[in-house]
Amino acid sequence: MTTKSGTALQNFxxxxxxxxxxxxxxxxxxxGAFISFVLKAFFWFVRPPFRxxxxxxxxxxxxxxxxxxxxxxxxxxxxxxxxxxxxGFKLISVDSLVGPVTALTLAKELAPVLTxxxxxxxxxxxxxxxxxxxxxxxxxxxLEVMGINSIxxxxxxxxxxxxxxxxxxxxxxxxxxxxxxxxxxxxxxSIDEAIYLSKLGSFMFLSDIWQGLIKATFxxxxxxxxxxxxxxxxxxxxEGVGKGTNLSVVWGMIxxxxxxxxxxxxxxxxx
Amino acid sequence: xxxxxxxxxxxxxxxxxxDDHTVLNGLNFDIPRxxxxxxxxxxxxxxxxxxxxxxxxxxxxxxxxxxxxKDLSELNNVEQREFRRNFGMLFQYAALFDSLSALExxxxxxxxxxxxxxxxxxxxxxxxxxxxxxxxxxxxKLPSELSGGMxxxxxxxxxLALEPQIMLYDEPTTGLDPITTHMVNDLIVSTSxxxxxxxxTSVIISHxxxxxxxxxxxxxxxxxxxxxxxxxxxxxxxxxxELVQDFVNx
Numbered sequence: 150m151t152t153k154s155g156t157a158l159q160n161f162x163x164x165x166x167x168x169x170x171x172x173x174x175x176x177x178x179x180x181g182a183f184i185s186f187v188l189k190a191f192f193w194f195v196r197p198p199f200r201x202x203x204x205x206x207x208x209x210x211x212x213x214x215x216x217x218x219x220x221x222x223x224x225x226x227x228x229x230x231x232x233x234x235x236x237g238f239k240l241i242s243v244d245s246l247v248g249p250v251t252a253l254t255l256a257k258e259l260a261p262v263l264t265x266x267x268x269x270x271x272x273x274x275x276x277x278x279x280x281x282x283x284x285x286x287x288x289x290x291x292l293e294v295m296g297i298n299s300i301x302x303x304x305x306x307x308x309x310x311x312x313x314x315x316x317x318x319x320x321x322x323x324x325x326x327x328x329x330x331x332x333x334x335x336x337x338x339s340i341d342e343a344i345y346l347s348k349l350g351s352f353m354f355l356s357d358i359w360q361g362l363i364k365a366t367f368x369x370x371x372x373x374x375x376x377x378x379x380x381x382x383x384x385x386x387x388e389g390v391g392k393g394t395n396l397s398v399v400w401g402m403i404x405x406x407x408x409x410x411x412x413x414x415x416x417x418x419x420x
Numbered sequence: 421x422x423x424x425x426x427x428x429x430x431x432x433x434x435x436x437x438x439d440d441h442t443v444l445n446g447l448n449f450d451i452p453r454x455x456x457x458x459x460x461x462x463x464x465x466x467x468x469x470x471x472x473x474x475x476x477x478x479x480x481x482x483x484x485x486x487x488x489x490k491d492l493s494e495l496n497n498v499e500q501r502e503f504r505r506n507f508g509m510l511f512q513y514a515a516l517f518d519s520l521s522a523l524e525x526x527x528x529x530x531x532x533x534x535x536x537x538x539x540x541x542x543x544x545x546x547x548x549x550x551x552x553x554x555x556x557x558x559x560x561k562l563p564s565e566l567s568g569g570m571x572x573x574x575x576x577x578x579x580l581a582l583e584p585q586i587m588l589y590d591e592p593t594t595g596l597d598p599i600t601t602h603m604v605n606d607l608i609v610s611t612s613x614x615x616x617x618x619x620x621t622s623v624i625i626s627h628x629x630x631x632x633x634x635x636x637x638x639x640x641x642x643x644x645x646x647x648x649x650x651x652x653x654x655x656x657x658x659x660x661x662e663l664v665q666d667f668v669n670x
Contacts, residue, residue, distance in 0.1 A: 287515035294475060294509045295529050296501040 186300070186378050190308055193301035200306070207310035211272040212317060218267055219318045220325050226259055227251060227326030231333040235340070247338070248345040249352035251330040252323075256357045260323040261315075262409055265368035268315055269401030273376035276307050277397035280380025281390040289381070304381070308373030315369025316362045323361065356420040363420075364412050368405050375401045422638065422650050424452040426489075428586055428621035429474060434483035436469055436645075443469045445645035446483065451638075454619035456612050458632040458653075460667065461642035467625045470642065471590060474623070475507060476500045488585055505533060508579030509588040513595070514571040516563040522549060522574045523559040529581045548577040551614075552607060569600035576607060580615075587611065589624040593631060605631045629668055633657065641667065 230251040238244045280303050283289050292299045334340045379397035383389045427450035434447040443466045451457045461467050472478040473485055476492045485492045488506060495503055516525045526545040530536055536544070549559055552573040563571055572592065579587060589608060593601040612622045626632050632639055632653070639656040641649040641664050649661045657668050 283517075286513060286518070287511045288517055290477075291509070291511060291515040291517070293477060294504060294507060295532065296504040297532060298501065 182382075183374070183378055186304075186381070187374050189300050190304050190374065190377070193298055194305050194309070196301070200302070203302070203306040204309055207306040208314060210275070211268065211307070211310040212314035215268055215271055215314070215318055216321065218271065219264060219322050222263060222267060223260070223322035223325040224329040226263060226322075227255060227329030228333045230254060230259070230326070231330040231338065235334065235338045244338075244340060245344045245348055246352075247334050247340060248330065248349040251334075252327050252349055252353050253357055255323050255326040255330075256353070256361045257413075258361075258409070260319045260326060261361045261365035261368060262405060264315060264319040264322045264365060265372065265405035265409075266402055268311065268318065268369065269372045269375075269405060270398055272311060272314075273372045273401040274394050274398045276311075276373070276376030277380040277383070277394045278390055280304070280377055281383030281393045284381065284383050285386050285390060300377075300381070304373075304377035307377050308370065311369040311373030311376070312366060313369070315372070316365040319361055319365035320358075323358070360413075360416045360420050363416060364409065367408060367412060371404045371408060372401045375404060422450065422652075424450045426453065427451055428453040428488060429623070430486040431470075431474075432484050432486075434470075434473060434485060435481050436466075436473065436478065437481045443645055444473070444480075447645070447647055449640060449647050449650055451621060451623055453621050454616060455637040456608070456622040456624065456635060457638045457640065458624040458626050458636040459640045459642055460626060460629065460632055462627065462667075465642045466645045467642055468590065471588060471623075471625055474588070475504060475509070505582055506585040507588060508582065508584035508586070509590065510572065510575050510579050510592050512591045513568075514563070514575030516571055516575055516578070518563050521560045521562055522554060522566065522570075525563070525574055526577045526581055529578065533582060544581070545577075548581060549574065552577045552580075552611075553603075567600075568596055569603060572596070572600075572604050573607065576611065580611065583615075583618070584620065585618075586621045586623065587615075589622065589626075591625055591627070593626070593628055601628075601631065605635050609635050629670070 231247055234247045234250050235244055238246055238250070280289070283303070289299045289303070292302055331345065335342045335345055376397050379393045379400070383393040429451040431447050431449055431451075434444050435442065436444040447470070459467055459470065469478065473480055474487065476485075476487075476495070479493075487503070490503065492500065492503075516522075517528065520528065523542075523545050526548050527541050530541045530544060534541075546556065546559065550556070554570060554573050554577065558566065558570065563574070566574065592608065593604050596604060608622065608624065612620065624632070624636065633656060636653040639649075639651060639653050640647050641656075641659075641661070643663055649656070649659050649664045651659060656664070659665065659668075
């Protein structure tokens, strides 16, 4: 016979384990649903009809409409980087290396990661909100009733646009960041222009730029998948759209940062 | 219970369960061609689940659904999508694409599924919108600029664009004022009449008894996953079923 205190003790130990188990199962279920969604998107990407108009519309939205914010953040990031490295490097008399250090940091890390975070916050959130509001107002059902696959119509063009746009935006970020760094370094911090450029040429290689672009492509794909997945999983009206958008931004940013580590450790060996 | 020869929709032993909860419990009934049939019932009776099964958007736990002589369970995913073009559907809140104008909404299925030229589509869309009482001045308005009743009309024009064999209405008058409700109901009848020559079947999901009795040919009453009554509309108020009597006399 179980005593009252025995049951309480059992509950004390078992409840947290039960909750943990339930949480793990829920997350695994979510991961499975996400992978299944991505596979469906792949399947519908290669199947006709190919609605090119939708692809261009999304490229315009994700790519063109993000250019201004990327230019702004890229230029200031490059300028700040130049300042910070200059005052650190001056202490050990290697201030001539400001150019290559800034350029390498931008190419390999800052350009893809910051562009990824910007696009996750801007376009990823918009994808979830657009698809989510279509879901709660039955517009997604209307597509399905017409015999149009909603993943092919709504998700595939957005994932494609994010995957293609992000490396381009990252390249713009890298370019404008270097311009900012060059202006600050040579005009405000008095680094000799010739030395700045020659050091840049000596330490910066094409493989460094490739590393950043490959990362950006992967981040774009992830942001597209996460943004659209959370859109399709919106429930419970306007409140659900808000929650979905929030989750999409949080997960988009987290995935950019986590996958950055794994991509870096992989790419560093092959490039 | 009514049975029809060569029905538009035949439902046999349809059961749908979610976990331990049975939503549809061995349904058996036919929906006749070329007529207006309304499925009445309380909220949560399983009406929307039934509609999704008819459309092939949900798979039954057991039983079968034959639509226009095709067993839906025998169609693969791609075939089901193609088959769904036989349906038109007016959603509860019209479900118009909010980034497209009224005209573009109606043109949408025509652009997706026909090889008609831009001009032909334009002419057809104007005609469809005018047939449901939308004046040309509103053709270029976005759904957010239209009233609830106008959105329903545009939704109906879009649903009719591909000349469906079966027209489904999901609670078509929910959220509308009495005058607009009357107008939408009249529109359902006139749409059915206009398409009588090609035997277009109309299926309405509703809980509006008065309107149902006014516009339907046949009425089925769904309760807790079962069809408990199915009669011609004129016989429905005289049903001996207590639930139906309660519902009619409310």
